[in-house]
Structures are given as structure tokens and as C-alpha cells.
Amino acid sequence: MEKRPCSSSLAVKTSHVLPPDTNYHGTLFGGILMAHIDDVAAIAAVRHCRKAVVTASTDSVDFLEPVKQGNSICVEAFVTWTRNTSMEVFVKAVAEDLLTGDRKVAATAFLTFVAVDENLRPVPVPEVYPESESEKYLHEGAALRAERRSERRNYSKEFAAKFGTVYPWNM
Numbered sequence: 001m002e003k004r005p006c007s008s009s010l011a012v013k014t015s016h017v018l019p020p021d022t023n024y025h026g027t028l029f030g031g032i033l034m035a036h037i038d039d040v041a042a043i044a045a046v047r048h049c050r051k052a053v054v055t056a057s058t059d060s061v062d063f064l065e066p067v068k069q070g071n072s073i074c075v076e077a078f079v080t081w082t083r084n085t086s087m088e089v090f091v092k093a094v095a096e097d098l099l100t101g102d103r104k105v106a107a108t109a110f111l112t113f114v115a116v117d118e119n120l121r122p123v124p125v126p127e128v129y130p131e132s133e134s135e136k137y138l139h140e141g142a143a144l145r146a147e148r149r150s151e152r153r154n155y156s157k158e159f160a161a162k163f164g165t166v167y168p169w170n171m
């Protein structure tokens with residue numbers, strides 16, 4: 001498979017922050033922002049590999065700034081790194097006061113997507129290569145992040161086995 005640049009997967013979505021998406025503080029619900037993040041990141045992953053994908057994991061999302069009703073929220077995502085069947089996607093969410101032009105980074109996150117076939121089994125993806133300085137920076141740190149995710153996944157599996165599917169928990 002031919003290698004593809006990070007930039008070819010770039011996906012961007014800008015939305016108005018409207019009342020149904022806000023809480024009683026008049027700011028964007030965290031869950032709505034996470035849905036935007038997953039949506040745009042998935043588009044970037046599919047753009048990279050041109051295959052169906054599933055979200056394998058989302059690294060911690062830190063909500064750095066409240067996003068006020070009436071602001072816009074712009075979510076940008078691109079593939080930073082690939083292994084065999086998985087792709088790391090970096091996402092940045094920027095809130096903008098449309099009347100003043102004031103912008104703030106509201107959140108950043110890394111998500112991992114896995115390309116799958118019609119039976120939802122993992123399939124290989126093309127390699128990605130960085131071009132810009134920021135792409136190189138993200139690409140270089142990715143192997144270490146993937147290692148940490150792998151450890152976290154094993155830990156999550158241990159937890160799942162420990163607690164089981166029924167209540168009361170079978171500890």
C-alpha cells in the first residue's frame with residue numbers, strides 16, 4: 001500500500017454552539033464535544049485508509065476552556081501515526097467568540113481507530129508520513145503513546161474480567 005501524508009486525512013468541522021447542546025451554565029456539554037471529536041476523528045481515519053473503521057480507544061480528553069453558547073467550535077483532526085491495522089488521530093477543538101474573534105483551544109485528544117473488514121476484523125492500513133514540523137512532532141511521540149495505550153488496554157481487560165457482567169460484582 002502506498003504511504004500517505006498526514007495532511008491528506010485532515011478533517012474539519014465547525015458548528016455553532018446552540019442551546020440544546022449547552023448545560024445550565026450556558027456552556028457546551030462535554031459529551032457533545034466528545035461526540036464531535038469522535039465524529040471528526042473517524043472521518044480523518046477513513047480518509048487515510050479508505051476503509052471502514054471502529055474507534056478502539058480515546059485517550060483522556062481534558063476540557064481546558066468552557067465553550068459558551070453562541071461561540072463556534074471548530075474540531076480539526078488528522079492521522080499522525082499508523083502501525084499495522086491501527087491509526088492514531090490527533091484532534092484539536094478551538095472555540096471562537098464570533099463577535100470578537102477571540103479563540104481558545106478548548107480541548108485536545110488522541111484517538112485510535114482500527115480499520116476493519118465486513119466481519120469487523122482488523123485489516124492493514126497504509127503507512128502515514130509527516131511533512132510539517134507539528135506533524136513530525138506528533139509522529140515522533142506516537143510509538144510511546146501506543147505503548148502506554150497497550151498497557152492501559154491490558155489493565156482494562158483485567159478489570160473487565162475481575163468485575164464480570166452481573167451485579168453484584170463477582171469480586
Ligand SMILES: CC(C)(COP(=O)(O)OP(=O)(O)OC[C@H]1O[C@@H](n2cnc3c(N)ncnc32)[C@H](O)[C@@H]1OP(=O)(O)O)[C@@H](O)C(=O)NCCC(=O)NCCS
Nearest residue numbers: 053054055056057082083084085086112114120122149153
Ligand atoms: C478494536 C478491535 C477491532 C480490535 O480487535 P482485536 O481482535 O482485539 O485485534 P487486536 O488485538 O489484534 O488489535 C488490532 C489493532 O488494534 C489496536 N488496538 C486494539 N485495542 C486498542 C486500544 N484499546 N487502544 C489502542 N489500540 C488498540 C492494536 O494495538 C492493534 O494495532 P496494530 O494492528 O496496528 O498493531 C476490537 O477490540 C473491537 O471491535 N472493539 C470494539 C470497537 C467499537 O465498537 N468501537 C466503538 C464504536 S465504533
